[in-house]
Amino acid sequence: MAVGILINLLLLVVVAYLAGAASAAAEVSSWLDVVPSEIASKLDSGSNAAARFATDYGGVTRAAYPAAVFQPSTADDIAALLRFAYCAEPPFPVAARGNGHSVRGQALAPGGVALDMAALGGGRNRINVSSEGAYVDAGGEQLWIDVLEAALRHGLSPRSWTDYLYLTVGGTLSNAGISGQVFRHGPQISNVYELDMITCSSESNRDLFYGVLGGLGQLGVITRARISLRPAPARVRWLRLFYTDLGNLTRDQEFLISLPDPTGFDYVEGQVLLSHQRVDGSTFYSNQAVDSINRLKGESNTIYFLEGAVYYDSPSMADQKIEDLMKQLNFVPGLVFSNDVTYLEFLNRVHNEIEKLSSSTVLLHPWLNLFLPKSRIRDFQVGVFGGILQNVNHTTGPILLYPLNKHRWNDIMTATVPDEEVFYTVGFLWTAATVEDWGTFDALNNEILGFCDQNGIEVKQYLPHYTSKLDWARHFGLVKWEKFVQLKRRYDPKALLSPGQQIFTTQVNTQEGMHAKL
Ligand SMILES: Cc1cc2nc3c(=O)[nH]c(=O)nc-3n(C[C@H](O)[C@H](O)[C@H](O)COP(=O)(O)OP(=O)(O)OC[C@H]3O[C@@H](n4cnc5c(N)ncnc54)[C@H](O)[C@@H]3O)c2cc1C
Ligand SMILES: *[C@@H]1O[C@H](CO)[C@@H](O)[C@H](O)[C@H]1NC(C)=O
Ligand SMILES: *[C@@H]1O[C@H](CO)[C@@H](O)[C@H](O)[C@H]1NC(C)=O
Ligand SMILES: *[C@@H]1O[C@H](CO)[C@@H](O)[C@H](O)[C@H]1NC(C)=O
Secondary structure: OOOOOOEEEEOOOOOHHHHHHHHHHOOOOOHHHHOOHHHHOOEEOOHHHHHHOOOOOOOOOOOOOOOEEEOOOOHHHHHHHHHHHHHOOOOOOEEEEOOOOOOOOOOOOOOOEEEEHHHOOOOOOOEEEOOOOOEEEEEOOOEHHHHHHHHHOOOEEEOOOOOOOOOEHHHHHOOOOOOOOHHHHOOHHHHEEEEEEEOOOOOOOHHHHHHHOOOOOOOOEEEEEEEEEEEOOOEEEEEEEEEOOHHHHHHHHHHHHHOOOOOOOOEEEEEEEOOOOOOOOOOOOOHHHHHHHHHHHHHOOOEEEEEEEEEEOOHHHHHHHHHHHHOOOOOOOOOEEEEEEEHHHHHOOOHHHHHHHHHOOOOEOOOEEEEEEHHHHHHHHHHHHOOHHHHOOOOOOOEEEEEEEHHHOOOOOOOOOOOOOEEEEEEEOOOEOOHHHHHHHHHHHHHHHHHHHHOOOOOEEEOOOOOOHHHHHHHHOHHHHHHHHHHHHHHOOOOOEOHHHOOOOOOOOOOHHHHOOO
16 A cells, blocks of 8 residues: 655644743743643643543553643644643643553653543544545544444445554554554555644654654654545454464464455454463354364363454355365364454454453553564464463463564554564453552563563564663664654654653753664
8 A cells, every 4th residue: 555645734833922931930830820821721730630641541550640631622722732832941741642542651641731632623523535435534533433434434444453443543553553454454554645743843844754653652643644445345254263283373374364355364363362261152152162162272272263354245255255265274174163244343343342341340451562573483482372371370361463464564654563574463462450460461471571582582562662762772673763763853852742652751862863772
């Protein structure tokens, strides 16, 4: 997918009108006392508002509260807020908050302003499908479920997804946006034609467009994205094929992602089931299926399933395609289960699971997501699935495992992936019931990362969490890091944006890139 290069910027021109206020600020207790009237009514410094914005989906990160919550009605309001933040003495941080579905405090703004993106547009759906159907314009605050429903009203759909749709356009584009369609269409960041952004600079260059995609909220606030569309299929055959051998699973997954459109599956993922993990009757499995799977679990230790989907309008064509493909796959004979659902039901499949969880007491999510080079998957299996995780007899939450292909990613963007054409995403989506439990999983995550480090397995974290500059520099690699530092210097020189990522904690001086030792 070609990425458009048009950048529409709502420039943040730093003007002098605040100069008086800024010099006065030294004598007043806080910048909160000198809020410009144009934004004062949208800034809430009450502790109730602040408390709501002091945590996230991860549930454990409890940073200091934001000093205030800002509810913009328009993009101009955001520009006014950033202008104020930039000129205040001292300047204060601002974090756009999409749906707060980060798990490590990435959208928090301790002591600064939490920018409540949901307020943008005042509750109106800011989503327009183009008349010829090539793209949809969506506000950065919009949830993907709403973008999908709007597109479906025209018989259309974005191409690339996340597993869960109650995430914002600006939030996933700040990371990458991945799911089982990436092998065919690239991540969500590869399907964007245009962006509107608000930055802390009067410059606007093409580098900003690429920098913001996967840019972890560091360079600007995305207020609109133009996203590529395709015709939506009517229905989906949704399959799960079981394996006792990881080599066979990955061979089949890699075969499937090598097939060109329209042959092969339209979606390919997979999961690992550890020895103590059982499947239960859910919307996917019949009781009979549950019995056969758990019988297989009794015989083998760790088992795996490949999850695939075939989009279709004609049932007979779907049948034929699946029949042909099944002959070429090496799952355990008979252990294939399928469902037939609407396209919307398929894309929104995770929603019910999440609702079930959030209505119970389980609220903590110490997740770890990795991109693992294909050449090291065997070592990872031995050390992690067959090693570290075998010593654990209680986990909850799925472990995702599926391959992606590097040529669908654009290396000019900030998002960072391993240096091999095929790499695996491995997602440990733990849920913890207590803080102690959280600590156990966090320790397990660190053990996994330590294992990779000691064995020279060059994983990249997805939705990365690091706290030292050296680790961030390693994450990006020398070339990308220096470029990222330059972009930061240009578009957010006072390092005000998304401080919860813990990348740039002070003003970005010119030396920063130079001193990173790798
Ligand atoms: C249940 C669940 C399932 C998930 N499944 C997937 C998945 O399948 N694939 C996948 O790729 N990810 C997945 N994620 C991760 C998700 O992509 C991230 O949490 C992401 O941050 C989006 O969440 P959000 O919109 O709530 O953003 P937030 O968590 O609110 O923000 C994320 C970061 O982006 C910044 N930001 C937010 N909005 C903007 C904006 N408009 N402009 C600039 N910066 C902004 C924030 O300051 C913060 O640094 C999942 C998360 C959860 C909780
Ligand atoms: C949608 O179209 C209306 C009317 O042209 C326009 O005012 C609005 O800004 C558009 N919204 C987005 C998100 O592009
Ligand atoms: C893996 O696939 C091969 C080739 O189809 C098959 O012979 C073998 O039995 C499979 N191994 C397991 C453990 O399923
Ligand atoms: C496994 O669970 C039992 C109790 O259910 C516990 O006593 C034991 O320590 C656990 N083992 C490990 C390695 O976690």
